[in-house]
Amino acid sequence: MDHFLYRDGALFAEDVAVSEIAAAVGTPFYVYSTATLTRHFRLFDDALDGLPHLVCFAMKSCSNLAVLKVLAGAGAGMDVVSGGEYLRARAVGVPGERIVFSGVGKTEEEMRLTLAGGIRQFNVESEPEMRRLSAVATAMGVVAPITVRVNPDVDAKTHAKIATGKSENKFGIPIARAREVYAMAAALPGLKIIGIDVHIGSQLTELAPFEAAYQKVAELTEVLRADGHEISRLDLGGGLGIPYTRSNDAPPLPTEYGDLIKRTVGHLGCEVEIEPGRLISGNAGLMVSKVVYVKEGADRQFLILDGAMNDLIRPAMYDAWHDIVPVIEPAPGAEQVAFDIVGPVCESGDTFAKGRLMPQLGEDALVAFRSAGAYGAVMASEYNSRPLIPEVLVHGDQFAVIRARPTFDEMLSRDTIPSWL
Numbered sequence: 001m002d003h004f005l006y007r008d009g010a011l012f013a014e015d016v017a018v019s020e021i022a023a024a025v026g027t028p029f030y031v032y033s034t035a036t037l038t039r040h041f042r043l044f045d046d047a048l049d050g051l052p053h054l055v056c057f058a059m060k061s062c063s064n065l066a067v068l069k070v071l072a073g074a075g076a077g078m079d080v081v082s083g084g085e086y087l088r089a090r091a092v093g094v095p096g097e098r099i100v101f102s103g104v105g106k107t108e109e110e111m112r113l114t115l116a117g118g119i120r121q122f123n124v125e126s127e128p129e130m131r132r133l134s135a136v137a138t139a140m141g142v143v144a145p146i147t148v149r150v151n152p153d154v155d156a157k158t159h160a161k162i163a164t165g166k167s168e169n170k171f172g173i174p175i176a177r178a179r180e181v182y183a184m185a186a187a188l189p190g191l192k193i194i195g196i197d198v199h200i201g202s203q204l205t206e207l208a209p210f211e212a213a214y215q216k217v218a219e220l221t222e223v224l225r226a227d228g229h230e231i232s233r234l235d236l237g238g239g240l241g242i243p244y245t246r247s248n249d250a251p252p253l254p255t256e257y258g259d260l261i262k263r264t265v266g267h268l269g270c271e272v273e274i275e276p277g278r279l280i281s282g283n284a285g286l287m288v289s290k291v292v293y294v295k296e297g298a299d300r301q302f303l304i305l306d307g308a309m310n311d312l313i314r315p316a317m318y319d320a321w322h323d324i325v326p327v328i329e330p331a332p333g334a335e336q337v338a339f340d341i342v343g344p345v346c347e348s349g350d351t352f353a354k355g356r357l358m359p360q361l362g363e364d365a366l367v368a369f370r371s372a373g374a375y376g377a378v379m380a381s382e383y384n385s386r387p388l389i390p391e392v393l394v395h396g397d398q399f400a401v402i403r404a405r406p407t408f409d410e411m412l413s414r415d416t417i418p419s420w421l
């Protein structure tokens with residue numbers, strides 16, 4: 001459930017008409033619902049009730065400071081994958097002890113930044129990273145708390161670009177080598193082992209791969225404890241999928257996921273962390289765009305929007321399906337037309353949907369892409385010199401621009417022409 005509903009024939013974001021935001025900020029733009037963000041965070045938090053736990057929002061899915069502040073205020077920790085994301089978490093007041101640092105390529109600068117500022121743990125992904133982190137921590141006179149990300153060789157049954165838990169993926173260390181790698185970590189002076197980390201992929205629509213992975217983590221916990229390691233924290237990653245269409249099978253609920261966690265690792269006495277991104281932010285955001293032209297092709301109609309692949313890359317990158325709905329509610333039984341819905345960028349990949357049934361729309365009609373809150377604004381670029389589109393946050397009957405559209409002057413002023421030209 002989200003808070004983007006038709007009311008009196010027009011699409012609303014909570015208690016604000018989407019058309020009112022469009023008139024104020026221009027199109028295209030992203031809009032997020034505070035109520036949906038907090039509701040989704042609470043679903044996870046409640047699902048782990050009874051276990052010591054921390055829900056760390058994977059901010060790579062949606063990292064605007066205002067969104068982070070909403071979630072931090074609700075009690076979320078943060079999962080970060082770069083120094084920049086760490087600074088975002090700190091900028092909204094999240095203390096280091098509620099920030100976990102994931103990612104396969106942490107640099108020395110990032111290690112120093114986060115060790116100096118305070119960090120809950122590093123989720124370490126390789127032996128070279130382990131040696132580097134130990135050296136950096138030792139030089140700073142501190143000890144880095146770590147988990148090791150294990151790759152359980154489980155098929156997440158999701159899109160190849162977001163599956164991370166198979167042995168051919170670049171992530172983690174093979175679970176079969178875990179004992180050897182933990183022994184090596186224990187011997188490094190700058191590290192303190194505190195647990196195990198696993199993350200098998202994104203947009204999982206079944207529980208079975210999680211179950212298989214978490215069972216392997218539970219077994220490994222016992223084995224590593226028997227080897228004398230402290231395993232007091234399990235980071236179980238993110239990845240629970242969301243419904244992108246209203247017709248397809250609903251992905252598992254956070255409560256079912258929580259029950260699965262309790263069933264597989266609940267007996268181990270560990271503190272549990274999870275790192276959901278998409279399930280918190282995905283359905284909390286829309287991208288709103290305007291029809292520039294309706295073009296008659298040889299055998300189809302094209303709906304040419306002012307939004308493009310540089311603003312929302314998921315359809316081009318992951319073959320993603322987004323519900324696209326008119327901002328003015330179609331009359332019941334209104335005739336449907338098949339459109340190819342495209343943006344203005346000079347690539348055929350700039351296609352949001354093919355043969356999509358919509359009521360007949362004309363120039364200047366507004367449409368909303370649903371489920372655009374995750375991996376939307378954060379993956380936007382200025383390809384074709386199109387300015388990054390604004391982000392707006394709604395809270396009840398209020399809305400605010402939380403990132404303004406840059407002016408063309410601002411965009412041009414970022415380039416420098418060398419003196420010899």
Ligand SMILES: *Cc1c(COP(=O)(O)O)cnc(C)c1O
Pocket residue numbers: 058060061079102103199201202203237238239240275276277278279374
């Ligand atoms: C991307 C990622 C997440 C979040 O994934 P979602 O599918 O958005 O929940 C969590 N943890 C790690 C390590 C990730 O790389």
